[in-house]
Amino acid sequence: MKLFQSFLNRGDGPEIRRVRHELIKRSLEVLAVERLTPHMIRITLGGPELAGFISSSPDDHIKIFIPGLDGAPTRRDYTPRHYDPQNGTLLLDFVNHHGGPAAAWARAAKPGDRLEIGGPRGSQVVSGPIKQWLLIGDETALPAIGRRVEELPAQTSVTTLIAVPGAEDEQVFASASRHAAHWIHRPMEQADAAAGILAVLKKLEIPDRTFVWVGAEARVARVVRQYLLDERKVPAQWIKASGYWMKGQADASVKDVGDGR
Ligand SMILES: Cc1cc2nc3c(=O)[nH]c(=O)nc-3n(C[C@H](O)[C@H](O)[C@H](O)COP(=O)(O)OP(=O)(O)OC[C@H]3O[C@@H](n4cnc5c(N)ncnc54)[C@H](O)[C@@H]3O)c2cc1C
Incomplete structure (x- = not known):
């Protein structure tokens, strides 16, 4: 049902x-x-x-x-x-x-x-007049990002920005979409630092009607969302940002870091 x-x-x-x-x-x-x-x-x-x-x-x-x-x-x-x-x-x-x-x-x-x-x-199914997708995350979000890229219809534009420990942690997704992949390398111990993601994000174009999805350590997800809102003027309803885990806390996540903000 x-x-x-x-x-x-x-x-x-x-x-x-x-x-x-x-x-x-x-x-x-x-x-x-x-x-x-x-x-x-x-x-x-x-x-x-x-x-x-x-x-x-x-x-x-x-x-x-x-x-x-x-x-x-x-x-x-x-x-x-x-x-x-x-x-x-x-x-x-x-x-x-x-x-x-x-x-x-x-x-x-x-x-x-x-x-x-x-x-x-x-499930939360995203649809509407989306021109392109921007998917940002760390290794915990790789499964969700990889699946999204693979399931997007042919010719859909998608950019991924993913932080992993090293080049050997990068993955290739089989997809008919137009996919531009950006990888950031940082040690796992620094997975709660947003600097690497922000440095690349600052150089990326974010055209109107880009749906931005973020899944990362909760602090990183918050910082990235705030940057998108404040500096890039991405409207809040075009962002879905989740804290997939919290550094130093077991079994902790923030399903929507924009809740109440
Ligand atoms: C919607 C959603 C989907 C998720 N999907 C996936 C998925 O497909 N694959 C996946 O691997 N994770 C996924 N996660 C994240 C995963 O649930 C957490 O990383 C979880 O805390 C791991 O449980 P654990 O028992 O290994 O560690 P816990 O007992 O929860 O945590 C123990 C310690 O390890 C730290 N820790 C937890 N995760 C990490 C990590 N990734 N890197 C470094 N330190 C960590 C904690 O801060 C804590 O100090 C998802 C989370 C959410 C909310």
Whole structure:
């Protein structure tokens, strides 16, 4: 069952349509584990309970249920990177950082292991008179950005601006869109610093009707959004910015850094 609700459509601006999905918990099997890049582990999941999985937007998230560092059950947010109903597979990409149980689970995962997932509970589907896309993020947003680039219709213009630790962490997306990729290299320890992203962003043209999507460490997402509003005069309804994690805090995110501002 789906429930549709439009919550943002001002005049000729973009529309973000919230789609609710029935919340389903699934127990899946790890079919494959791939070290995609030095800092990204790709897990392929499958099994009969995957049937009927729905993910309507590239920036959807599911909950994964894993043992916490103290052994008690805990949960984290991950992006459905690619769902293939024909083959019955779901890809999740895990940033290989140290200190968290989800990343530790992915590092230790092997075929035959099981993973409980829940959701997505909802999707935010962006549409409207969008001339081009600008997708900005760090390694945690790579799955959402990669999926968006791959799912955009042919000839759509999209620019990506992504911070990763090094050249070997860059990814190539198979896409029919007109895609311009900018990569920024910085150590993971500096993932809460916006300077590298801002330096490149300052040189980029942002034409009217560019929808800007930001997913990064919460402080970076806030700084980037504020820069877009103040310096580049991008209207707030053309920006969707989320803090995908918070440096120094476990299980922390800010789904909309523009909330209340
Ligand atoms: C909508 C949404 C979608 C997301 N999709 C993905 C995804 O597809 N793939 C993905 O890898 N992440 C994704 N994330 C981010 C992920 O949920 C967080 O990074 C989560 O905190 C990781 O859990 P953990 O158990 O490994 O670490 P936690 O136990 O949550 O954190 C432990 C410590 O590690 C730090 N930390 C957390 N994440 C990182 C990081 N990436 N780099 C460096 N330090 C970190 C924390 O600040 C804390 O100090 C998403 C987040 C959101 C909100």
